[in-house]
Amino acid sequence: KAGVTQTPRYLIKTRGQQVTLSCSPISGHRSVSWYQQTPGQGLQFLFEYFSETQRNKGNFPGRFSGRQFSNSRSEMNVSTLELGDSALYLCASSLAERGAEQFFGPGTRLTVL
Amino acid sequence: GQQLNQSPQSMFIQEGEDVSMNCTSSSIFNTWLWYKQDPGEGPVLLIALYKAGELTSNGRLTAQFGITRKDSFLNISASIPSDVGIYFCAGQSQGTYKYIFGTGTRLKVLA
Numbered sequence: 001k002a003g004v005t006q007t008p009r010y011l012i013k014t015r016g017q018q019v020t021l022s023c024s025p026i027s028g029h030r031s032v033s034w035y036q037q038t039p040g041q042g043l044q045f046l047f048e049y050f051s052e053t054q055r056n057k058g059n060f061p062g063r064f065s066g067r068q069f070s071n072s073r074s075e076m077n078v079s080t081l082e083l084g085d086s087a088l089y090l091c092a093s094s095l096a097e098r099g100a101e102q103f104f105g106p107g108t109r110l111t112v113l
Numbered sequence: 114g115q116q117l118n119q120s121p122q123s124m125f126i127q128e129g130e131d132v133s134m135n136c137t138s139s140s141i142f143n144t145w146l147w148y149k150q151d152p153g154e155g156p157v158l159l160i161a162l163y164k165a166g167e168l169t170s171n172g173r174l175t176a177q178f179g180i181t182r183k184d185s186f187l188n189i190s191a192s193i194p195s196d197v198g199i200y201f202c203a204g205q206s207q208g209t210y211k212y213i214f215g216t217g218t219r220l221k222v223l224a
Contacts (some may be wrong), residue, residue, distance in 0.1 A: 033212070
């Protein structure tokens with residue numbers, strides 16, 4: 001069974017630009033969660049999608065948004081990039097039940113110049 | 114954002130030694146997960162715990178769900194160089210689908 005895949009793996013953008021990251025979950029997994037990981041702040045929860053609906057949301061500004069498609073694939077978008085958005089963005093998929101194990105993708109390393 | 118307290122933050126150990134780390138929360142959790150992350154990669158799930166007092170092993174790794182449901186512990190026996198990495202705990206409380214992550218324990222093994 002293929003794992004969680006994320007594209008692209010690396011991305012360099014400049015301040016003010018916008019970016020879209022993609023995540024394909026493990027087959028059969030309907031929940032997709034996104035996290036931002038930085039050295040200073042650790043793993044911070046961005047949002048979780050289930051059945052094309054945002055089910056949970058973290059404490060990030062509105063510049064961070066996401067969506068999920070009918071095949072459970074998910075995208076996240078960051079608009080008006082800031083230097084502080086440089087981070088490893090991780091996607092995790094799971095079955096939809098509470099307590100379900102989350103499996104992570106390799107991440108997308110975003111650098112904002 | 115909310116994070117769990119994990120200790121120690123980092124540790125150097127000799128190859129062959131046993132390692133212990135723990136994670137504490139002010140909230141009660143129904144599920145605890147333990148992950149290992151290598152540089153530049155995503156975290157890999159090691160062990161999942163679902164009941165207070167539960168003890169679960171995965172090879173040389175053993176994790177326990179604390180009786181109070183506010184803590185969890187991970188032990189690594191007879192460490193080897195490939196155990197190097199950052200270990201994270203994650204907890205999920207009742208009524209939510211969201212996981213809260215610990216601050217991580219960075220493990221370095223001296224051969």
